[in-house]
Amino acid sequence: MAQKEGGVAKKGEEGTKFALSLLEEFELPMGLLPLADVVEVGFVRPTGYMWIAQQKKVEHNFKLAGKLVSYGTEINGYVEKKRIKKLKGVKAKELMLWPPVNEIAVDDPPTGKIHFKSLAGVTKTFPVEAFAAGQ
Template sequence: MSEKEGGIVKRGHEEGVKFAVSLLEEFDLPSGLLPLANVIEAGFVRSTGYMWILQQKKVEHQFKMISKLVSYDTNIHGYIQKKKIIKLKGVKAKELILWPPVNEIIVEDPPTGKIHFKSLAGVTKTFPVEAFAAGQ
């Protein structure tokens, strides 16, 4: 059985981006968290929270407010829940010369205006949520 079984699937860039942003908003995550380009497909399985995004090529995005370069692979997937994404794959944030994978993203609840990014190595970075607003 595939993790994608029973999922809602949107194909094409416009539909895929709209769908990904609507999921982020539904789960109280900043809508600019996933700056996507040339989306092929986006999907979500409501019963498990599994989400995926396929794009034509890797995207690197500079979040200006926090001077952070983030890389988004052609295949991004994980489990989305209220104010968090866990078991995330396909996202890396540049730290000096390394690109550690981001494994978890958590928005503080109750809201403090902070968002945490955890890597598999156990390193957590905290930033202001507004750094990931749409258009940043």
């Protein structure tokens, strides 16, 4: 795939650690990607393109945000400081629907807020600490 050209990929546990290091580097909450059974995590630094493959879909309940989020077996997007754009493979439950989340952004300068935008133009805002590691 052309998007992956020039990228660095890590498998399994190393991939999980790589994903967490990228979240930290780009100042995103460490608990934002609750990954399980990672197959591969990759990143192309010149473009910011990141991909994650995991063995099975993961559903995670962020209790402080009161939000159930589904992470598919293939997740990808473009990472930059405090933001993930063109995100694919992540859905957040709204009532009975699972609209795809296509952008996540943390306020800069920091306000303690994180915003999830859907393709439908709906934006939901939560406290950043709701997505800290271990939540």
